Amino acid sequence: MVSAALLSLVAVGCVLAMEALHRAEWPSRGPYTAVITWQALGLAWGVSTIGALLAYGLSTYELGAAAGLVALVTDVVTGELLLTELSRGLEGVSRIAAVVLAIALTLVLFYGLVSSFVHVVRVRRRHHDLLELVASEHPDVPGARVVDHPAAAAYCLPGVLRSQVVISAGALAVLDNRELAAVLAHEHAHLRQRHDLVLLPFSSLKRAFPRAPLIRTYYESVALLIEMCADDQARRTSSSRELAMALLRFGAAGPAPVPAGAMAALEATTPGVVRRVNRLLRPDTELPYHAGAFIMGGSAFLLAAVTCLWHIPV
Structure with a gap:
């Protein structure tokens, strides 16, 4: 559940950051840096949103979103997933709904x-x-x-x-x-x-x-x-x-x-x-090199952090 909460925070943060980037004035001074930042934020939003849904829906495995997907496929083949989750009542149904929603968003x-x-x-x-x-x-x-x-x-x-x-x-x-x-x-x-x-x-x-x-x-x-x-x-x-x-x-x-x-x-x-x-x-004056490097580094760190959160087994 911790990974689901953190991935949800990242997804919300990406939306807020995109809105701030849209309103900012510095992108016209460094359009190349800004375009890469847009790409990083968009990718991080999609991956973190799907990951948050999967991390919640697969939290009973305690393996994280990535490894939980492997266990999910095994249980789907054997038919154990549906019976196990439905036996948990409303909580089980909500987990199934989260997984279905993650798959639907991926397909869309x-x-x-x-x-x-x-x-x-x-x-x-x-x-x-x-x-x-x-x-x-x-x-x-x-x-x-x-x-x-x-x-x-x-x-x-x-x-x-x-x-x-x-x-x-x-x-x-x-x-x-x-x-x-x-x-x-x-x-x-x-x-x-x-x-x-x-x-x-x-x-x-x-x-x-x-x-x-x-x-x-x-x-x-x-x-x-x-x-x-x-x-x-x-x-x-x-x-x-x-x-x-x-x-x-x-x-x-x-x-x-x-x-x-x-x-x-x-x-x-x-x-x-x-x-x-x-x-x-x-x-205008071009975006300073150190500022561009800091923004690019932040974008890379964001994508790395989202990838790591997919593998947190809690």
């Missing part, structure tokens, strides 16, 4: 991850096939394909074998050469660092719990940080002003549709565009 999270991955792969495959028909090479845009569309849009389609950067004719009309280079550098940063895979766990959570506004809010926070990471990569070859002006020109040109599964330079519905532009034009 697994379903969200797998279904999101399959959906994105299918959508990207169809869009890649469509680009073969409607997109073309352009001498002024090396490494990208141009779509003859009046709306200003630029996005990338990540993939293992055929990643692609796409830009519309409308975008070419509103951007000068240096702004275009900044946008292309931004999109290539998404592809090179596989930001789509970084965002996948959060999009799977959103898919598993579609009616949870808090998860959608946190997803948008992580998505904004990923865009900032790509902005920082683009600033290595282009000036901040050029990228900021490109974002403003995209916004002034009006909303442009972004295909599902793509990562766009600018989405019309994204409220963080102003934050990105302000960050580019008036950059």
Whole structure:
């Protein structure tokens, strides 16, 4: 029962920490560190919540959540589990319910991850096939394909074998050469660092719990940080002003549709565009190295602590 209580405290603490991280201002100074922190908190929340339910439901074994699962499988095969727990009355029923709830939560999270991955792969495959028909090479845009569309849009389609950067004719009309280079550098940063895979766990959570506004809010926070990471990569070859002006020109040109599964330079519905532009034009001091190391160390310690709590046999 001690491990169940501690894992419950960790799960609640992760939720509070995610809310504090969402409201904090330092993530824009160290977006890479913040994204890793989001990942650690999300993983720790899921593992600790499932572990707390299992630790309570399997507390009669006095083996902890991990070893208790092995004993559970044995008793399920022999049929002893149900008879033993039902003989304990209401307490036994509550333990069975906790185990069932843990299994259900695991399946929901697994379903969200797998279904999101399959959906994105299918959508990207169809869009890649469509680009073969409607997109073309352009001498002024090396490494990208141009779509003859009046709306200003630029996005990338990540993939293992055929990643692609796409830009519309409308975008070419509103951007000068240096702004275009900044946008292309931004999109290539998404592809090179596989930001789509970084965002996948959060999009799977959103898919598993579609009616949870808090998860959608946190997803948008992580998505904004990923865009900032790509902005920082683009600033290595282009000036901040050029990228900021490109974002403003995209916004002034009006909303442009972004295909599902793509990562766009600018989405019309994204409220963080102003934050990105302000960050580019008036950059804050970067997160100090020692602060980033402390946060990363804390994230690693959190995951290690959750793993250890799964094995406490009390």
